[in-house]
Amino acid sequence: MYNLFKKIIFHILKWTVGQSVLYKITGVVLNMDDQNQEHKSDSSDLSDEADTLNYVLYRDRPEWKDVQPIAQDDGPAQVVQIAYSNKFLDVFDYFRAVLKSGEKSIRVLGLVTDALTLNPANYTVWIYRLEIVKHLKVDLHNEVKYISNVIREFSKNYQVWQYRKTIVEMLNDPSGELEFTADILDMDSKNYHAWQYRQWVLTAYSKLMKNELDFVDNLISQDMRNNSAWNQRYFVVNNSDPDNDVINKELEYTFGKIQILSKNESAWNYLRGLLLYSENGILEDKVRDFCSKLYNKGNRSTHLMSCLIDLTDADESPNPENVEKIKFALKLCSDLASVYDPIRRFYWEYISKDIELKFNFREHDTKIM
């Protein structure tokens, strides 16, 4: 529905504001067909222009007069060129110069800060920043504050998290890290970078693990479909060397969540993970019992049906007593293929054939329950 709306807006815009403006809005540059097009150095957009009102280019700063900027050497061929803004070119021309001269000073710290704002994905600038920070003996706590702000702006960039990790390792002080990542996850609770970083913190400083389950609990309560939070739950439990009690508690917890939202794949996958701790099929029996009850109440979640099929499929003893069970599994496959999960029709047909083959089951009557 939302997408349809977007499309309509797009077409209305196309006819009202005209195509060229629309292209500008959508960030697509027109007229790029000409292979010999001149290098457009001034392609600054509106926000860039607003910035430049107060911003002085490095080449116009008297305190930088002693530095000879170095232009990018792209060679004779023009390939995947970028129409850099004036500001970008200026900052990186000076960055190239200091990288070559090796100057590590307060003014260069300012320069790399500008360079990183323009392109936080340039890991060489981060490497150089680290060297300046070490050389000037910059207070690393200030550096943590700095990188926190950068991450808030570019939270899905790899290099910013990598830099944070380096600084925190140097400080050997993870005290603010859980709070910080919680903050970022508050903006996007599925941010892969933030989760990965958080796992690193918890692994490197294992004492911090003790409240993690509460944190995860809270996120799952807010959004039961948050697969990242379920994964973190497994990470915590799995690292705690859980005994049977813990696993049983987790099983009950998951049953509870599934009863509220039975179509949630994340919870079902977590259940599958818990079964990896099963010994002698005890957990499987509990899960089978839970699933059968749910099914008999009329629940037809595709994940519930998949789980019931898997429990039959996992049974390695194809004896005549199982005939009814196998028939039931085949019926589930058929129902999934035709009614409940038609997008995966071919998949369920294949699973059905696979079960027939495995149990040497030639014909099946799907009408039998």
Add this chain to the structure above:
Amino acid sequence: MNKPQLKLEQHKKYFRRSLDLLPGEVAVFDYSRLTILYFSLIGLDVLDGLDSLPDDRKKDIVEWVYRLQLVPNEYCSVHKCGFMGSTTVIHLKNHPGCEKYCESNVAMTYMALCILITLGDNLNRVNKSAVLRGVASLQKSDGSFKSNYEHGESDLRFVYCSLAICNILNDSSNINVNNAIKFISKCLNYDGAFGQNPGTESHGGSTYCAIASLSLLNKLNLVLDENKSKILERWAVNRQTNGGFQGRPNKDPDTCYSFWLGATLSIMGSLNRINKERNRDFVLNNANLLTGGFSKNMDSIPDPMHTCLSLCGLSLIGEENLNPINPALNITVRAANYLKQIQEDYTLPSKNILNTDADC
């Protein structure tokens, strides 16, 4: 509703534009311009559109890529060798004391090799032993690989790129293959798919990296027994929602996952179990009919990566008029066949690795 059609010429044009000049908004890709080149050229090859580039242009591109190669000399030790992603700091290439700042990146080396093969270059000027030793120096004790030597992060992405490079250059004697396989196994999660690092959430992209890596090593069965394959297959087919594929459970679909998951399933021999028709519709509905190119979803604008991977995803499910691709290397079958041909001509290592720029 009419079936959406693939506008071949429009997408070729989109890629040709990307090969020339990109808007200033993409300046965050300044340090990895080679990735834009990779996606544009592979995409163009999938569209069977390389012929639309003049020979001189192809030559220019090959030269541009070779300029990004770092070879061992008195200013560059062998562990920094390979390809850089851009010309941003190329002025330091032969500058004393600057090798920390002028270093290769394993993803860029992988893409550079793919570009060269795709354009019919025989890799004669690639300093193969230096590249291979550069890759080896990025391997950590846990078996994973870093992106680059100085403070580079490590995860399955760079394991894949490293193994693909060894596969292309037909030599994995410099790396510890067993440790790499161990690392991949550790990334296998409770839900049957792979995270980027041990413990991190399963993801379509990292799952592709794991499966493609194992496939290149011919070791799929070593990590995934019959049961594990089945669980992974379930996880992967479940990523199809509303037609398109999502990267993780309960996330929105995105065109690039039609490749990451399509290729995963293709390598596993399970691609026939998805709904190809709905997948096709989803991808084609995200084509921009004004500018060419594909976006990740309706809320975004096209970019070369999503355009290339959309087309690769379509090719996997047998879209007419598209060249077939090799899902493990992500180049066309045509390019992969050419690679096999030139691999026979490689004269491997023993050559003096201290080639200078001029020598190679």
